[in-house]
Amino acid sequence: MSHFPKPNATKKAKLSDVASLANVSASTVSRVLNQPDIVRPEIRERVQKAIDMLDYTPDRMAKALSSGRSHTIGTVVPTIGGSAIFSDGVEALQDELETLGYSLIVSSSRYDIEREFQQIKTLLDYGAAGLVLVGDTFSPDALRLIKKQGIPTVTTYTNKSRHGIPAIGIDNRAAGRELTRLLLKLGHKKFGIVANTALQNDRSQARLDGVREALAEAGVPLPLKNVVEVKLPTIENGRRGLAGLVELQTVPTAIVCTTDALALGAMSEARRKGLHIPDDLSVVGFDDIDVAAESDPALTTVKNPAAEIGRIAADYLNRAMNGQPIPLETELPASLTIRSSTAIAPAR
Amino acid sequence: MSHFPKPNATKKAKLSDVASLANVSASTVSRVLNQPDIVRPEIRERVQKAIDMLDYTPDRMAKALSSGRSHTIGTVVPTIGGSAIFSDGVEALQDELETLGYSLIVSSSRYDIEREFQQIKTLLDYGAAGLVLVGDTFSPDALRLIKKQGIPTVTTYTNKSRHGIPAIGIDNRAAGRELTRLLLKLGHKKFGIVANTALQNDRSQARLDGVREALAEAGVPLPLKNVVEVKLPTIENGRRGLAGLVELQTVPTAIVCTTDALALGAMSEARRKGLHIPDDLSVVGFDDIDVAAESDPALTTVKNPAAEIGRIAADYLNRAMNGQPIPLETELPASLTIRSSTAIAPAR
DNA sequence: CTGAAAGCGCTTACAG
DNA sequence: CTGAAAGCGCTTACAG
Numbered sequence: 001m002s003h004f005p006k007p008n009a010t011k012k013a014k015l016s017d018v019a020s021l022a023n024v025s026a027s028t029v030s031r032v033l034n035q036p037d038i039v040r041p042e043i044r045e046r047v048q049k050a051i052d053m054l055d056y057t058p059d060r061m062a063k064a065l066s067s068g069r070s071h072t073i074g075t076v077v078p079t080i081g082g083s084a085i086f087s088d089g090v091e092a093l094q095d096e097l098e099t100l101g102y103s104l105i106v107s108s109s110r111y112d113i114e115r116e117f118q119q120i121k122t123l124l125d126y127g128a129a130g131l132v133l134v135g136d137t138f139s140p141d142a143l144r145l146i147k148k149q150g151i152p153t154v155t156t157y158t159n160k161s162r163h164g165i166p167a168i169g170i171d172n173r174a175a176g177r178e179l180t181r182l183l184l185k186l187g188h189k190k191f192g193i194v195a196n197t198a199l200q201n202d203r204s205q206a207r208l209d210g211v212r213e214a215l216a217e218a219g220v221p222l223p224l225k226n227v228v229e230v231k232l233p234t235i236e237n238g239r240r241g242l243a244g245l246v247e248l249q250t251v252p253t254a255i256v257c258t259t260d261a262l263a264l265g266a267m268s269e270a271r272r273k274g275l276h277i278p279d280d281l282s283v284v285g286f287d288d289i290d291v292a293a294e295s296d297p298a299l300t301t302v303k304n305p306a307a308e309i310g311r312i313a314a315d316y317l318n319r320a321m322n323g324q325p326i327p328l329e330t331e332l333p334a335s336l337t338i339r340s341s342t343a344i345a346p347a348r
Numbered sequence: 349m350s351h352f353p354k355p356n357a358t359k360k361a362k363l364s365d366v367a368s369l370a371n372v373s374a375s376t377v378s379r380v381l382n383q384p385d386i387v388r389p390e391i392r393e394r395v396q397k398a399i400d401m402l403d404y405t406p407d408r409m410a411k412a413l414s415s416g417r418s419h420t421i422g423t424v425v426p427t428i429g430g431s432a433i434f435s436d437g438v439e440a441l442q443d444e445l446e447t448l449g450y451s452l453i454v455s456s457s458r459y460d461i462e463r464e465f466q467q468i469k470t471l472l473d474y475g476a477a478g479l480v481l482v483g484d485t486f487s488p489d490a491l492r493l494i495k496k497q498g499i500p501t502v503t504t505y506t507n508k509s510r511h512g513i514p515a516i517g518i519d520n521r522a523a524g525r526e527l528t529r530l531l532l533k534l535g536h537k538k539f540g541i542v543a544n545t546a547l548q549n550d551r552s553q554a555r556l557d558g559v560r561e562a563l564a565e566a567g568v569p570l571p572l573k574n575v576v577e578v579k580l581p582t583i584e585n586g587r588r589g590l591a592g593l594v595e596l597q598t599v600p601t602a603i604v605c606t607t608d609a610l611a612l613g614a615m616s617e618a619r620r621k622g623l624h625i626p627d628d629l630s631v632v633g634f635d636d637i638d639v640a641a642e643s644d645p646a647l648t649t650v651k652n653p654a655a656e657i658g659r660i661a662a663d664y665l666n667r668a669m670n671g672q673p674i675p676l677e678t679e680l681p682a683s684l685t686i687r688s689s690t691a692i693a694p695a696r
Numbered sequence: 697c698t699g700a701a702a703g704c705g706c707t708t709a710c711a712g
Numbered sequence: 713c714t715g716a717a718a719g720c721g722c723t724t725a726c727a728g
């Protein structure tokens with residue numbers, strides 16, 4: 001058994017300790033910390049020495065409280081774990097924020113808008129100086145709160161700004177079109193879709209819309225039954241989705257899944273059912289998570305540049321917090337990544 | 349272009365606003381917030397009404413500063429993104445902390461001990477009330493800092509407590525032995541290892557030790573050349589590792605990779621080289637990340653219960669912060685998960 | 697260029 | 713059961 005705090009715990013040195021050791025006022029210590037040029041070199045060095053001796057580091061909390069500006073940023077993503085793309089974005093976001101001098105509080109809403117609102121509220125209570133969200137669909141309460149506090153906020157994985165919140169991401173709809181056109185070009189006419197749109201997921205909805213658009217353009221019908229809507233973009237749901245599609249009267253030859261995880265599940269289930277990919281069935285996903293290239297066959301998908309999105313989000317927030325304007329919509333290229341899970345449609 | 353703060357931004361209500369609206373002192377408002385039973389029902393309701401009207405939520409920062417106890421926890425993991433197991437642990441950790449009333453600041457050290465130390469320092473400056481780390485190898489500076497501040501700290505993904513820091517995880521060494529014994533039982537005698545131990549990764553080192561132990565037990569030699577050490581546990585390094593092992597004079601029939609990502613890369617590369625898994629080559633990994641079950645063939649591995657680790661870490665921290673003792677070593681079961689990437693060794 | 701004083705938004709003994 | 717006052721560890725006008 002272990003106990004805290006340890007008996008040998010020492011209290012941290014504080015600014016006033018440095019001040020007395022250096023024989024200066026607190027104000028002066030604060031200055032050498034924040035605007036060293038302003039203080040006489042001689043004194044500056046003396047204070048610096050005291051800082052080093054005491055191993056002093058300022059309490060960011062007190063600093064934030066008194067200065068009115070904190071250096072913590074909050075983010076709410078649908079999920080942090082699993083095989084979703086967001087963890088890559090969070091990693092890049094944290095990384096970039098760290099170099100800019102910010103810390104990141106993360107929370108995952110589990111694709112729940114209400115929960116997202118609660119988490120935003122908590123982040124604000126924690127004094128977050130900026131917010132990084134996902135998508136363009138928010139609870140009215142959340143929007144009101146954000147507007148009310150006027151805290152710098154950006155949203156990610158979408159290029160559409162719906163509420164004045166700057167957006168950074170790919171054009172999901174265009175990506176859906178592109179992937180579909182590829183399949184059409186390969187001769188596919190019977191499509192099946194597995195889409196995690198049941199929980200009003202705006203990114204997947206846009207992707208689905210893009211698919212529909214491209215199909216309509218080409219005059220290829222998409223019966224209602226051929227679209228399986230699921231809640232969460234899990235591998236398991238990909239399995240289930242495919243299982244359903246394969247039992248249709250006319251079995252699709254092309255399966256579009258709105259995330260890679262769904263596609264991996266769909267491929268796995270297809271294999272289990274004795275279907276050969278891509279000869280019997282072409283499968284595509286979205287995002288290009290890092291395992292997408294390693295499945296067998298390797299998955300054809302559209303790359304969602306999560307790391308870049310994370311970095312840009314950090315930079316925009318930093319700029320906004322310095323009073324600089326930032327673009328309302330930043331569209332990143334979504335590169336079509338053709339691998340081995342797609343092929344010419346099988347002869348009927 | 350977008351600007352912050354919005355012109356219509358309103359300042360948050362504060363405790364004193366509630367106090368004047370309810371015609372009571374600040375102390376009283378504070379009490380209805382923190383120990384409602386102590387205050388007369390009549391007044392309590394009046395204050396509550398004022399709180400609701402103003403939509404007041406206390407500033408956690410000020411609260412932390414004045415009370416001396418914060419509700420933010422910090423974690424440093426080797427990586428948040430990619431196909432590592434940690435994001436699942438972070439998700440569960442955050443989840444559980446949220447229900448306990450804590451927020452989580454995360455940072456990723458990129459498997460760099462020095463960077464980890466800096467991040468711990470930052471977390472402490474941010475007033476973290478507790479720390480969740482990974483592994484049992486820390487920089488001396490980090491250890492000194494943790495001891496000095498006496499802040500509740502737990503470490504994860506290992507069952508060994510090396511510095512008095514409570515550990516929660518599987519017995520990686522035993523897991524390595526178990527996986528190896530499985531392969532030995534299948535008749536394998538020529539082993540190849542891909543281990544991310546180049547960066548003094550204690551978990552993978554323990555796994556490797558376990559492999560060595562089981563082989564020694566069985567009298568099966570493991571030539572130096574048959575162990576490829578890599579830095580990061582990436583899919584790409586798995587590829588490279590396998591490429592090297594396949595060029596040995598006597599090609600191994602069993603490949604042990606110290607993480608699933610490495611194993612996925614190894615399998616992918618083996619396929620590319622025309623080797624059939626598991627007929628020509630058995631491959632195993634560690635962790636059982638969620639895509640491990642979906643690769644073709646599905647990966648034989650050992651489950652690392654990341655979500656449970658995260659939850660327990662949260663609970664232990666919570667207990668420690670309430671002055672309760674917590675176990676120094678908590679070993680979680682690492683269940684062997686046999687799938688299709690392993691088979692009887694091919695006849696020589 | 698430096699210091700004394702007030703203040704950030706809370707909590708917490710201490711009186712009453 | 714309630715309030716006035718001091719304090720948490722900083723920053724920031726304001727004097728000097």
